[in-house]
Amino acid sequence: MKIALTGASGFIGRRLIERLRAGGHALHVLGRRAAAGLPFSFWDAGGENLPPEESLREADAVVHLAGEPVAQRWTAEAKRRIRATRVDGTRRLVDALARLARRPAVLACASAIGIYGSRGEEILDESSTPGDGFLAGVCQEWEQAAAGAEALGVRVARLRIGVVLGRDGGALARILRPFKVGFGGRLGNGRQWMSWIHLDDLVELLRFAVETPALRGPVNAVAPGAVTNAEFTRHLAAELNRPAPFPVPAFTLRAIFGEMASVLLDSQRVAPTAALSAGFRFGHPELAPALRQLLG
């Protein structure tokens, strides 16, 4: 298949390129930076322009991952960029698809479990209602923008991605820093649910979404074995063979990170119902072995 890819230079995109190339797909990168050895078209997801037509003309599938990083202090300007790169960027991508004489069969678009807001112990599947808060609002608008491609005859899979655990970068690299020097600890009261996914499973699920015609609509991209933050902390400390004696109170996190602390404190107990029903098999369904593999 010919696949056009945005966000290719990012944490998920870099691994996805390796996976899709190994699967024999031909890639075309759309973004602000070229990827070595791949055809490239300049497109800024936060800019005013539509993606250039030649980048999409031949595509059988589009995978759309571009977006301003969420893990930063949410100043008014950062919020504007987080929303604009996702909502307006996705609208422009869909506008560009509308102009094509031959459209791709599928758009696999990133979204996030942030769409559910903070939901305590509730088990959330793809039929659950969206929640409240800045990220929940951005994710709803982002998904609506992507779903616009359905009207063009393009199958749309919206992957509601959980906390992605990988080796080089992402959330795990940030979480590991205090743990490695013995300053790890649960966040807030530790009772909030953390729905995570191993990076290898996520790129496999993106490939599966592209190649599986039955998969459309929202798809929770999380491992079946969600854990509370306290359990996550215990498993990580055990795998590192380090104590984790320093819980970080919620008010400290709010003082450091402002509103963005909600990403660390919100509770999202998410189930990958759509992926499992479509026959997807997770290589890393449980946290402890996943951490062992990543830290080993």
Ligand SMILES: NC(=O)c1ccc[n+]([C@@H]2O[C@H](COP(=O)([O-])OP(=O)(O)OC[C@H]3O[C@@H](n4cnc5c(N)ncnc54)[C@H](OP(=O)(O)O)[C@@H]3O)[C@@H](O)[C@H]2O)c1
């Ligand atoms: N990693 C996670 O744990 C996680 C969890 C939930 C959802 N997601 C979503 O999955 C997608 C990919 O995540 P990731 O971790 O791979 O993200 P990432 O490493 O931050 O990369 C995202 C890519 O988006 C583009 N981008 C970033 N800021 C931009 C800006 N201001 N204007 C235009 N383009 C910009 C960049 O691509 P170019 O420079 O090549 O254009 C960048 O490589 C994101 O939309 C993210 O929200 C990720």
